[in-house]
Amino acid sequence: MKRNTWQREAVREALDGTEGFISAQALHSTLHASGSPIGLATVYRALGDLATTGEADSLQSPDGEALYRACSTTGHHHHLICRNCGSTVEIAADEVEAWAHRVAGEHGFTRAAHVVDVFGLCANCTRLVAAE
């Protein structure tokens, strides 16, 4: 049976209160900083569970870290991520949605899950870089 513990709640809330993606390590640090004695392993487990149940999205950062994000809607959405400052913008991707399923189907694939994330430089960072 699935039990409710304050730890799981803490992780869920911490994730809800976070803008954009965050790594398990960072989330653990945040919780600790807030005075929570939650264990690192527990944070990993909770995040894994949330991702499995669809309550959180997860993706791999370019340097191999797993990043998580609270997923309010059950609906699928994608992200525009600044390579420099890490800010994210949620984007709708209906066209891509349809495309992904069609292409997967054309090749006999089932259970298609797509990873569509656009990395770039946000307006702000573009300016900063140009000023160098």
Place this chain on the structure above:
Amino acid sequence: MKRNTWQREAVREALDGTEGFISAQALHSTLHASGSPIGLATVYRALGDLATTGEADSLQSPDGEALYRACSTTGHHHHLICRNCGSTVEIAADEVEAWAHRVAGEHGFTRAAHVVDVFGLCANCTRLVAAE
């Protein structure tokens, strides 16, 4: 200055002779199996270089491994990857291409590089899983 070594050539050729994506570790094993005494660190370096110069594509597998693939054309393309057996199908993504740039532009982003990969179960593995 950039020097040419047989090691770099070996990695390039091994990658060319590989279907689909392969991890650095796997490529190193393959090379060793072929009798090459090349070092693991060197394989990592060579792959990193190839990815930087655009001679190879790289992506992160769902479990955090970096995967590489020889990139014959300079043209951009995407992949349909079987979660189970790892086989890949190269897919055209013109629509997505245009979409990614448009969306990035709408939010003031520049230098957009997108990661569009579809993970699923190929026809074969779908059958295997169903038979369980």
Place this chain on the structure above:
DNA sequence: ATGGTTTTGACAATCATTATCAATAAGCGT
């Protein structure tokens, strides 16, 4: 409150990747 079971958490183990650094070898000028 009690018991059976799940969950936790400190720590060890694992695994991919990167750093270190002495030894080697590429490519240049001669």
Place this chain on the structure above:
DNA sequence: ACGCTTATTGATAATGATTGTCAAAACCAT
């Protein structure tokens, strides 16, 4: 062809994220 300078190699250690272990603690139906 010969050195010489310097990039590259490779064995190994270090790192860093993630997962496994397992006894102790917490949850919940009773």
